[in-house]
Amino acid sequence: MSDESRPSPPAALAAARTAAVIPAAGRGVRLGPGAPKALRALSGTPMLIHAVRALAASRAVSLVVVVAPPDGAAEVRSLLDAYALPERTDFLVVPGGQTRQESVKLGLDVLPSGHDIVLVHDAARPLVPVDTVDAVIEAVRDGAPAVVPALPLADTVKQVEPARAPGEPEPVVATPERALLRAVQTPQGFDRATLVRAHETVTGEVTDDAGMVEQLGLTVVAVPGHEEAFKVTRPLDLVLAEAVLARRRLNDGF
Numbered sequence: 539m540s541d542e543s544r545p546s547p548p549a550a551l552a553a554a555r556t557a558a559v560i561p562a563a564g565r566g567v568r569l570g571p572g573a574p575k576a577l578r579a580l581s582g583t584p585m586l587i588h589a590v591r592a593l594a595a596s597r598a599v600s601l602v603v604v605v606a607p608p609d610g611a612a613e614v615r616s617l618l619d620a621y622a623l624p625e626r627t628d629f630l631v632v633p634g635g636q637t638r639q640e641s642v643k644l645g646l647d648v649l650p651s652g653h654d655i656v657l658v659h660d661a662a663r664p665l666v667p668v669d670t671v672d673a674v675i676e677a678v679r680d681g682a683p684a685v686v687p688a689l690p691l692a693d694t695v696k697q698v699e700p701a702r703a704p705g706e707p708e709p710v711v712a713t714p715e716r717a718l719l720r721a722v723q724t725p726q727g728f729d730r731a732t733l734v735r736a737h738e739t740v741t742g743e744v745t746d747d748a749g750m751v752e753q754l755g756l757t758v759v760a761v762p763g764h765e766e767a768f769k770v771t772r773p774l775d776l777v778l779a780e781a782v783l784a785r786r787r788l789n790d791g792f
């Protein structure tokens with residue numbers, strides 16, 4: 539679409555303030571036994587603090603709402619006090635729920651008025667670069683109601699019929715065209731009213747917030763994601779995260 543024919547974004551959103559909700563209430567079962575995943579350390583700093591810093595690094599983000607493990611809100615508040623964070627950013631902490639969806643909703647419920655763009659970012663994606671955060675905000679400011687950062691896939695993907703018993707082979711039923719598939723990351727960005735409506739009306743299992751907006755019949759757009767925005771899910775991801783941090787220290791010269 540040429541610049542002339544692109545619809546102008548709603549003036550309110552072009553100038554809107556941005557808040558980030560960081561769901562951090564998961565246990566991290568796939569990472570193995572230990573503290574809740576968001577509180578585990580990466581290079582000596584809790585994963586959650588890396589994620590908070592990554593979002594607060596955007597000058598557009600003026601409020602971060604951390605959704606803490608259900609019995610860990612006090613600990614999260616102390617962590618936010620203990621680690622250096624930008625002074626221009628406000629922080630709120632709220633206890634989370636049993637599912638990611640519930641945790642995000644609990645974060646949305648405490649958002650004060652005056653923030654009309656909302657990002658939702660997994661604490662489990664601690665290393666997202668600020669340029670990715672800003673690209674998502676920019677696309678919402680440009681008028682998209684929902685924006686996801688996304689990457690093309692490296693692997694071929696097969697659709698299977700789930701095995702009837704654990705360990706049994708799974709029949710392959712289809713091979714979706716890879717060029718049309720994307721792996722979706724966070725932060726996902728939304729016009730606040732759209733995200734709130736999605737969380738108030740969409741029921742059933744969804745794995746991301748943009749999926750809820752799709753169920754409202756609205757268009758979600760994808761912007762380029764980043765390899766370093768990967769989700770720390772399994773033990774090998776911790777090795778990769780430490781390697782990325784080591785490379786950043788080297789590049790920063792300390």
Ligand SMILES: Nc1ccn([C@@H]2O[C@H](COP(=O)(O)OP(=O)(O)OP(=O)(O)O)[C@@H](O)[C@H]2O)c(=O)n1
Pocket residue numbers: 560561562563564565566567568569575576605634635636637638639641642659660661662663769770771
């Ligand atoms: N009840 C939950 C479950 C998940 N999350 C958050 O949602 C993000 C993405 O979830 P995932 O990586 O799946 O984390 P876990 O649910 O902790 O992982 P697992 O499924 O391995 O237990 C994480 O930042 C996690 O803390 C949350 O806030 N509340």
Ligand SMILES: C[C@](O)(CO)[C@H](O)COP(=O)(O)O
Pocket residue numbers: 638660722723724745746747769
């Ligand atoms: C939101 C998300 O990170 C986008 O890729 C992902 O869907 C979270 O999924 P999980 O099942 O909570 O790991």
